[in-house]
Amino acid sequence: MLVFGTRPEAIKMAPLYFALKNCPDEFETVLCVTAQHRQMLDQVLKVFGIVPDIDLNLMKPGQDLFDVTAAVLTGMRSVFNEHQPDAVLVHGDTTTSLATAMAGFYAGVPVGHVEAGLRTHDLTAPFPEEFNRQVTGKVARWHFAPTAVSQQNLLDERIPAAQISVTGNTVIDALMWVLGRIDADAGRRAELSNFIDARLPFDWRSERFLLITGHRRENFGDGFLQICEALKELARGYPEVHFVYPVHLNPNVQGPVNSLLEGLNNVHLIDPLDYEPFVYLLKHSHIVLTDSGGIQEEAPSLGKPVLVMRDVTERPEAVDAGTVRLVGADRGRIVSNVAELLDNEDSYKSMARAHNPYGDGKACARIIDVLRSF
């Protein structure tokens, strides 16, 4: 059984879902979604053409971490009772993953952790994700670590080596699948272009633009004010550059972003994009400014410099390779780093190198090999 509830989990679990479904003689695959994020999850399910077998549909207005954790935990009790899975697979560091892993532990269902071993070693950053992944790691029977760094983090926590496999990150499987589908189909490319044209009033194919995403809890409040002030300063200082920001639906993000950034001609605040147009836009972007985890993995494989608006990252591989840089949610650092990349071609070139520290597109096959031997 696969269980997930948010957009990034759905993107990263979709290829694994298909890979398992492709082995019907070996695995009966059941998909349960919690719908921790309803709308953004559904967007991804639609792109991949996936219909869940079970939908807990637990998103409610104004719910907090206590509500989500409790709802997933009790929801999964019923699901496990009814379906009696032999194993449950969860992903990464969401509240859905944490509570499902706990439910698996209580119900005696072995847990496989996809994207295991990422660590900042600071329980408050990202919050609550670092806590979620550490606790999920305590419970897991199989740890599917994307890189040697994440494998080492698990070994340092005295997880037995035999329970850890280095598989690569399934996000690269998803990215390659989506890009392959776009490349192979001129009609699809035309449709995507029309879709993006309808949302952006400039020629995004030829003009320079920054692609921005920001939604981390630890940046709510002052962090978002600083991010918005930085964007405002950059937009005024570089009127010929465009700033495209698909704004996360969380009201803590929508509030400051909409009020502080409206009315600037070259700042384009749009709704979160479906995965396919997002990836297409990422491919055409000049610089990526983000606090997201997944985008730190996708952008390097497309050769895009990434400035991460956080002080720590659980993904040091691309930072070490020099294609991702940490700039914090700090107005001065964001402005100076973006300005350097816009003004200095050598700096830009040194960060704009395509490389793939996070996988080769074969992570799902490796995960399935491990599950086969169970």
Ligand SMILES: CC(=O)N[C@H]1[C@@H](OP(=O)(O)OP(=O)(O)OC[C@H]2O[C@@H](n3ccc(=O)[nH]c3=O)[C@H](O)[C@@H]2O)O[C@H](CO)[C@@H](O)[C@@H]1O
């Ligand atoms: C910092 C951190 O702890 N992040 C975690 C968070 O995801 P993460 O921070 O990656 O979550 P996001 O909501 O930023 O989602 C990123 C994904 O959404 C796509 N995208 C983004 C914007 C948009 O408009 N449309 C769109 O499709 C991106 O291509 C990317 O694949 O949960 C994931 C699932 O457990 C984990 O893997 C990540 O470690």
